[in-house]
Amino acid sequence: MQPFRKLDGKVTPIYQDDIDTDIIVPTEFIKRIERTGFDQYLMYYWRYDEHGKEYRDFPLNQKEYKGAPILLTGANFGCGSSRENAVWALYDFGFRAILAPSFADIFKNNCQNNGLLPIELEQGVIDELYQRTQEESLFLTIDLENNIISDRNQITLPIHIDPKTRHKFLEGLDDIDLTLSVEKEITDFENRRPFYMDPIKK
Amino acid sequence: MGGKTLFDKVWESHVIDSSLEKPLLFIDLHLIHEVTSPQAFSKLKEHGRSVRRPDLTFATADHNVPTKDRDNIRDLLAKKQVEFLVDNCKEQGITVYDLDHEDNGIVHIIGPELGLTTPGKTIVCGDSHTSTHGAFGSLAFGIGSSEITHVLATQTLPQSKPRTMNIHLNGTVPEGVTAKDIILKIIGEIGTNGGTGYVVEFTGEAVTNMSMEERMTICNMILEAGARSGMIAPDEKTFDYLKNKRFTPTDEDWEIAVRNWKQLYTDPDATYDQSITIDINELTPQVTWGTNPGQVVSINHTIPDPDIHQETSKRNAAKTALEYMELEALTNISNVNIDKAFIGSCTNARIEDLRSAAKVVKGYKVKPGIQALVVPGSYHIKRKAEKEGLDQIFKKAGFEWRDPGCSMCPGMNPDMAKPGERVASTSNRNFEGRQGKGAQTHLVSPAMAAAAAITGHFTNVQNWNYKDRGDQENAAIS
Structure with missing residues (x-):
């Protein structure tokens, strides 16, 4: 995982509650065994009509948002299917952080395993930021080292993030390596599990 | 000191270490399928790792498999995923129930059916509906592909500790109302993120009276x-x-296991982080009208007006949903006509579901022009249903009787709806494009899907004229 320390960039608003992972990557595109290349399918049905022609008014198709690394969206983002393809698609498209009032649990874990930073902000704050994207181009700095989001008008918002998760992002740590540092504890645990917790081969 | 909840007991008995980023849980059972595991296996191999506990890992192919003419998967990407699963499992010594295996079926159906799912276990699968297995008093949840790799490599998973919520069902279930209607009602009440961050324990007399299937x-x-x-x-x-x-x-081993499993209950003096009571005495069959499962109404009601929502993002979601569904606010949901009916999925493809649909169907015909599918959740269920003659009831009425699989639920195998086709579906998600681009999904119970297939529109099964003619009907079939 790539470390995440500080991010400067433009905000793309796709402001609706309950955007599910079937919208983020439709099922017909997850029949692949690779981990990359999903950016071309990101929000496919919202980006293209049935002839493959772009919907001009959809933010991901607009030039002004090209390369913008911050997504602003509604509550319960990433609900539904556990498909990690949703996170791979957002990451490959160029997103590095998502601002929303809340995230679905599995999606949030998937983000944290891929270096895509999910930041929860109060509904009112998200509403205000959304209003600003409708009036002007909104640029934000997400400074994870100092736990602060700021804009060019010197407005600052604190980032509420679990300290251990923050550490993982800052260092770009791999979970499996961390876990294997306590391998002895795993083996000890395995040795004391009751027999009926294993499938009984008859 | 307060007592412990069922969740606390299972959680605490599985925490190996608390010093890392998140508490590290031992995983007792890891179920895998063809769609979310390929990248996980690749990542495992890229790092030169192998599967730590193949004996606790079981695989099936269910999501992208055809439910007829299974010998030849014509979709090459799907075929590759299934082959990749089988190869990976063989290489790592994992038991796999592939397409032609007599135990093949949907992952959340075969787990309990084979007795892999048992009380007190931690169970994970790269599929969000893994929560199904919690019906047995296990702690079961869906995970992403990175987490699959983690479990394959270590048989553990770092997880932040969820909070606990109790949903107490008050009252008795009215006639014609099913577990599906109850859960749709719950989602409608608490909302699509009302449970975020929680593990929910269901209690109440209605739950005690429910079958394992319900x-x-x-x-x-x-x-x-x-x-x-x-x-x-x-x-x-x-x-x-x-x-x-x-x-x-x-x-004797069974006796020992049961003695231990009997300790898995919430102590009377334990407290939950949140408690909700939902009254089901007056509940009626439910039908979703929108593009998430919380957008649901009673069969006797009209589709709500988006303007009832104060928040912009909620109002936008309701308006977008109506537009996508090509429905007008304030329409009676019972006036909505369907094109397809689907009875199946990990939510509603068990033997009881098929029985309740067959009871409605018996003596009727599917309305001409409507395609209706019944897809048993596993070969085991299919054989059982055929022994009971349910297949004959469905086929005689004009339903197609298929081989097991996820079928029309995820829209990633040949069973899909076309753009603009409206489906009465017993599955779990009515998301945009879920059953195919432009497909319009309404979630209902198996009995309600069966009734809609016959009348052509959503119909309250509480008023159904059951034509159960017993032996005479069976004689007529043979």
Whole structure:
């Protein structure tokens, strides 16, 4: 995982509650065994009509948002299917952080395993930021080292993030390596599990 | 000191280490399928790792498989995923129930059916509906592909500790109302993120009276309210269901297991982080009208007006949903006509679901022009249903009787709806494009899907004229 320390960039608003992972990557595109290349399918049905022609008014198709690394969206983002393809698609498209009032649990874990930073902000704050994207181009700095989001008008918002998760992002740590540092504890645990917790081969 | 909840007991007995980023849990059972595992296996191999506990890992092919003419998967990407699964499992010594195996079926159906799912276990699968297994008093939740790799490599998973919520069902279930209607009502009440961050324990007399199949249906869909999982304390019904299953203990070992499983309940003095009571005495069959499972109404009601929502993002979501569904606010949901009916999925493809649909169907015909599918959740269920003659009832009425698989639920195998086609579906998600681009999905119970297939529109099964003519009907079939 790539470390995440500080991010400067433009905000793309796709402001609706309950955007599910079937919208983020439709099922017909997850029949692949690779981990990359999903950016071309990101929000496919919202980006293209049935002839493959772009919907001009959809933010991901607009030039002004090209390369913008911050997504602003509604509550319960990433609900539904556990498909990690949703996170791979957002990451490959160029997103590095998502601002929303809340995230679905599995999606949030998937983000944290891929270096895509999910930041929860109060509904009112998200509403205000959304209003600003409708009036002007909104640029934000997400400074994870100092736990602060700021804009060019010197407005600052604190980032509420679990300290251990923050550490993982800052260092770009791999979970499996961390876990294997306590391998002895795993083996000890395995040795004391009751027999009926294993499938009984008859 | 307060007592412990069912969740606390299972959680605490599985924490190996608390010093890392998140508490590290031992995983007792890892279920895998063809769609979310390929990248996980690749990542494992890239790092030169192997599967730590193949004996606790079981695989099936279900999501992208055809439910007829299975010998030849024509979709080359799907075929590759299934082959990749089989090859990876063979290489790593994992048991795999592939397409032609007599135990093949949907992952959340075969787990309990084979007795792999038992009380008190931690169970994970790269599929959000893993919460199903919580019906047995296990802690079961869906994970992403990176987490699959983690479990394959270490048989553990770092997880932040969820909070606990109790949903107490007050009252008795009215005639014609099913577990599916109850869970749709719950999601409608608490919202699609009302359960986010929680594990929900269901309690109440209605839950005690439910069969294991019904318990699995409510645990299966609590995920759609955002919850990490659902749980129900094991009881005699749980033990009866599991006794003599393929992988459960026998004789004295069975007695020992049951004695331990009986400790898995919430202590009377334990407290939950949140408690909700939902009254079901007056509940009626439910039908979703929108593009998430919380957008649901009673069969006797009209589709709500988006303008009832104060918040912009909610109002936008309701308006977008109506536009996508090509429906007008304030329409009676019973006036909505359908093109297809689907009875199946990990929510509603168990033997009881098929029985309740067959009871409605018996003596009727599917309305001309409507395609209706019945897809049993496993070969085991299919054989059982055929023994009971259910297949004959469905086929005689004009339903197609298929081989097991996820079928029309995820829209990633040949069973899909075309743009603009409206489906009465017993599955779990009515998301945009879920059953195919432009497909319009309405979630209902198996009995309600069967009734809609016959009348052509959503119909309250509480008023159904059942034509159960007993032996005469069976004689007529043969």
